[in-house]
Amino acid sequence: xxxxxxxxxxxxxxxxxxxxxxxxxxxxxxxxxxxxxxxxxxxxxxxxxxxxxxxxxxxxxxxxxxxxxxxxxxxxxxxxxxxxxxxxxxxxxxxxxxxxxxxxxxxxxxxxxxxxxxxxxxxxxxxxxxxxxxxxxxxxxxxxxxxxxxxxxxxxxxxxxxxxxxxxxxxxxxxxxxxxxxxxxxxxxxxxxxxxxxxxxxxxxxxxxxxxxxxxxxxxxxxxxxxxxxxxxxxxxxxxxxxxxxxxxxxxxxxxxxxxxxxxxxxxxxxxxxxxxxxxxxxxxxxxxxxxxxxxxxxxxxxxxxxxxxxxxxxxxxxxxxxxxxxxxxxxxxxxxxxxxxxxxxxxxxxxxxxxxxxxxxxxxxxxxxxxxxxxxxxxxxxxxxxxxxxxxxxxxxxxxxxxxxxxxxxxxxxxxxxxxxxxxxxxxxxxxxxxxxxxxxxxxxxxxx
Ligand SMILES: Cc1ncc(COP(=O)(O)O)c(C=O)c1O
Numbered sequence: 001x002x003x004x005x006x007x008x009x010x011x012x013x014x015x016x017x018x019x020x021x022x023x024x025x026x027x028x029x030x031x032x033x034x035x036x037x038x039x040x041x042x043x044x045x046x047x048x049x050x051x052x053x054x055x056x057x058x059x060x061x062x063x064x065x066x067x068x069x070x071x072x073x074x075x076x077x078x079x080x081x082x083x084x085x086x087x088x089x090x091x092x093x094x095x096x097x098x099x100x101x102x103x104x105x106x107x108x109x110x111x112x113x114x115x116x117x118x119x120x121x122x123x124x125x126x127x128x129x130x131x132x133x134x135x136x137x138x139x140x141x142x143x144x145x146x147x148x149x150x151x152x153x154x155x156x157x158x159x160x161x162x163x164x165x166x167x168x169x170x171x172x173x174x175x176x177x178x179x180x181x182x183x184x185x186x187x188x189x190x191x192x193x194x195x196x197x198x199x200x201x202x203x204x205x206x207x208x209x210x211x212x213x214x215x216x217x218x219x220x221x222x223x224x225x226x227x228x229x230x231x232x233x234x235x236x237x238x239x240x241x242x243x244x245x246x247x248x249x250x251x252x253x254x255x256x257x258x259x260x261x262x263x264x265x266x267x268x269x270x271x272x273x274x275x276x277x278x279x280x281x282x283x284x285x286x287x288x289x290x291x292x293x294x295x296x297x298x299x300x301x302x303x304x305x306x307x308x309x310x311x312x313x314x315x316x317x318x319x320x321x322x323x324x325x326x327x328x329x330x331x332x333x334x335x336x337x338x339x340x341x342x343x344x345x346x347x348x349x350x351x352x353x354x355x356x357x358x359x360x361x362x363x364x365x366x367x368x369x370x371x372x373x374x375x376x377x378x379x380x381x382x383x384x385x386x387x388x389x390x391x392x393x394x395x396x397x398x399x400x401x402x403x404x405x406x407x408x409x410x411x412x413x414x415x416x417x418x419x420x421x422x423x424x425x426x427x428x429x430x431x432x433x434x435x436x437x438x439x440x441x442x443x444x445x446x447x448x449x450x
Contacts, residue, residue, distance in 0.1 A: 021048025060314035093287035101244035102136025148407030187227035199235035216412025217364030248272030252360030
């Protein structure tokens with residue numbers, strides 16, 4: 001085969017060529033099919049080839065593909081914003097459209113900083129975020145992100161951000177603590193960090209409501225985010241919740257924060273917003289923040305060429321309408337319970353599955369060399385990469401990653417099947433995953449190293 005001119009993510013690997021997609025199945029150029037059990041990277045909530053979304057995109061293309069937002073607004077962007085605000089957490093009034101998750105996080109960070117400049121608190125200059133988090137790969141998003149490996153070589157380019165502990169119950173809750181007490185210990189750690197930096201020096205605390213890509217679906221313990229919210233309020237600090245991966249229905253409610261009983265000041269969304277039909281992300285902002293901008297400088301000093309792209313907005317609007325029309329949030333909860341039962345059956349007594357955690361159709365499986373001690377596999381084995389290859393050979397797309405524990409050690413597999421998956425498809429996913437894991441483990445030494 002002729003050498004590819006694409007600058008691929010992995011330069012040493014030949015990728016299959018995807019040629020078509022229908023429902024939860026992708027087909028490559030050899031005719032091999034793959035069940036998309038991760039929705040790519042928790043993106044394809046409606047699966048592939050959804051006729052309503054495709055028709056909406058065609059209609060928009062025939063009318064207008066693109067109009068720059070410094071000249072025009074469009075009916076479709078206005079309608080999408082209305083739809084998102086109708087269903088947003090209390091107090092959200094406006095939507096800032098971008099083209100993906102990292103752009104949404106960058107915009108939220110700058111929005112938060114400019115807000116404090118506008119209200120006469122320019123001394124606020126610190127962000128606090130969490131270790132083991134992922135907020136994107138652009139420099140601002142990477143700086144707030146807490147994955148040591150992803151940050152390492154770019155450190156000299158990153159703004160300084162304080163990182164506190166993630167909410168990682170499986171590994172970090174002590175045996176003598178309840179889940180609530182563990183959550184309060186984390187809140188106390190955050191409080192100590194705020195006090196060390198100075199409560200009037202901090203711009204925002206940034207967190208994924210449910211941790212996703214880099215630690216494998218870390219669900220918050222009860223009361224944790226309520227404690228965080230109170231702390232932020234007490235110090236006048238903004239709470240930015242990153243729901244790029246866990247939001248837009250993935251956990252069984254439209255926004256993951258609904259299950260925590262908290263409302264953020266700014267919230268980022270992407271992935272499931274457009275379901276992969278177009279690149280689109282957004283920041284949802286509280287009216288208090290938007291009004292401050294309106295009555296202050298009158299502009300947010302930011303922007304990109306493709307903000308509010310008309311075809312992207314049309315795709316997202318169609319995706320969100322299908323989710324509402326077809327009652328897919330309830331379906332996510334129902335299928336989520338089915339998937340959890342299938343996991344229990346397949347992995348409940350598996351010697352190398354340490355933890356299975358998740359909500360709705362968003363699940364993480366943490367692999368361990370030894371269940372009792374929770375000892376991880378030697379990271380040099382790159383177990384996660386082997387499992388991904390084995391799964392692809394089985395005709396299964398899942399989303400494994402390494403460094404779950406500290407950016408270096410630990411392996412997990414993330415699953416985020418489309419909301420439209422049938423019970424039979426979920427059963428096939430779990431069967432293929434079990435085969436991929438067992439075949440992989442059969443081929444590696446199971447002795448762990450620290
Ligand atoms: C929570 C979270 N934030 C931000 C991003 C970055 O999004 P994108 O890859 O669209 O830039 C991701 C991507 O996985 C994510 O999971």
